[in-house]
Amino acid sequence: GENVEQHPSTLSVQEGDSAVIKCTYSDSASNYFPWYKQELGKGPQLIIDIRSNVGEKKDQRIAVTLNKTAKHFSLHITETQPEDSAVYFCAASSDNQFYFGTGTSLTVIP
Amino acid sequence: EPEVTQTPSHQVTQMGQEVILRCVPISNHLYFYWYRQILGQKVEFLVSFYNNEISEKSEIFDDQFSVERPDGSNFTLKIRSTKLEDSAMYFCASRLAGTETQYFGPGTRLLVL
Numbered sequence: 001g002e003n004v005e006q007h008p009s010t011l012s013v014q015e016g017d018s019a020v021i022k023c024t025y026s027d028s029a030s031n032y033f034p035w036y037k038q039e040l041g042k043g044p045q046l047i048i049d050i051r052s053n054v055g056e057k058k059d060q061r062i063a064v065t066l067n068k069t070a071k072h073f074s075l076h077i078t079e080t081q082p083e084d085s086a087v088y089f090c091a092a093s094s095d096n097q098f099y100f101g102t103g104t105s106l107t108v109i110p
Numbered sequence: 111e112p113e114v115t116q117t118p119s120h121q122v123t124q125m126g127q128e129v130i131l132r133c134v135p136i137s138n139h140l141y142f143y144w145y146r147q148i149l150g151q152k153v154e155f156l157v158s159f160y161n162n163e164i165s166e167k168s169e170i171f172d173d174q175f176s177v178e179r180p181d182g183s184n185f186t187l188k189i190r191s192t193k194l195e196d197s198a199m200y201f202c203a204s205r206l207a208g209t210e211t212q213y214f215g216p217g218t219r220l221l222v223l
Contacts, residue, residue, distance in 0.1 A: 004152075032210045043114070043201050043214035044153065051210075089153060096141065096210060097166055100153040 002027040004092050006101025013080050014109050021104045023090035024072045030092040030099075033066060033073050038087045038103075047088075048075070080108045112136045114215035116202050122221045123192055131187045131218045133202030141205040142185045143212060144177065146170070146198040153201065159185065192222045 003026040013019050025033075031052040036044035050057045050064045050073065057064050061080075066073040077084055085108045090101040115134045123129050135142050144156040158165040159177055176188045185204075189196055199219050203212040 034211065036214070041216070043116075043216045045214070046211055049211065091153075093210065095166075096205065096212075097155055097158065098143075098145075098153075098212065099155070102152045 002030060002092055002094070002099040004090060004099045004101045006090050006104060008104060009102065010105045010107075012107045012109060015080060015082060017080055019075075019077045019080050019084070019106055019108075021075045021088055021090070021106070022072060023074070023092075023101050024070075025092040025099070026071065027092065027094065028068075028071065029094040032093040032096075033064070034091050034093070034098070035062075035064060035075050036089045036091065036100075038089060040086075044089055077106075080106075082108050082110050084108050114202055114204055114213050116200075116215040116218050118218060119216065120219045120221075122223065125194055125222055126191050129189050129192055129220060131189075131200050131202075131220070133185045133187070133204075133215055134183050135185055135202065135204030136206075136213055137183070138206060139204035139213070140207045141165075141212075142177075142179070143203040143205070144187045145201045145203065145214075147201065147217075148198045156187075189220075192220075194222050196220060197222045 006023045034049035037047045038044045063076040087103045091098045117132045142159045147153045157167040157171045199217045201217045202215045
């Protein structure tokens with residue numbers, strides 16, 4: 001089955017700096033890659049997603065890149081703000097079954 | 111904005127007891143999922159459900175687990191005889207037909223003593 005690895009497990013950045021979280025996957029059949037943000041006590045919320053026919057997608061301060069050949073995808077958050085502090089999960093999916101990474105706890109220091 | 115809801119938010123039970131976790135998916139969604147997240151670990155797929163049938167299930171979803179859509183709005187996960195290792199956060203998710211995005215509920219934290 002699919003195996004998703006996510007790094008780093010924790011990340012601290014100064015407010016205004018950029019944050020990058022990286023994931024790798026093993027199954028070349030995976031074709032959909034969502035990123036979820038999970039705040040304390042809440043369920044995961046979709047923040048951005050990318051499909052395998054696209055290399056990059058951007059939504060305001062958030063961007064995701066995908067390298068199908070290398071089987072890795074990354075989340076980029078620019079101009080970080082304290083409210084970006086949360087746990088971020090990547091996932092890989094084929095046939096709508098999601099396989100999640102282990103999560104990255106992001107702390108934005110004011 | 112429509113959202114997935116789950117009840118209860120927390121449940122404490124004794125080992126060997128049955129528990130039922132409840133979810134109300136987004137109203138026009140037809141695909142439903144249960145995931146679990148053991149403390150400090152990744153979110154793991156348990157089961158997917160469509161058209162009143164299980165579509166797929168993981169190795170975790172053994173005979174102690176069952177799912178049901180008892181009426182037009184609820185989607186339930188039953189654990190027949192809970193074990194200590196069932197302690198986790200359980201998330202329900204739903205998806206609209208023809209899309210890939212799964213919307214997650216806030217979760218139920220289950221503690222088995």
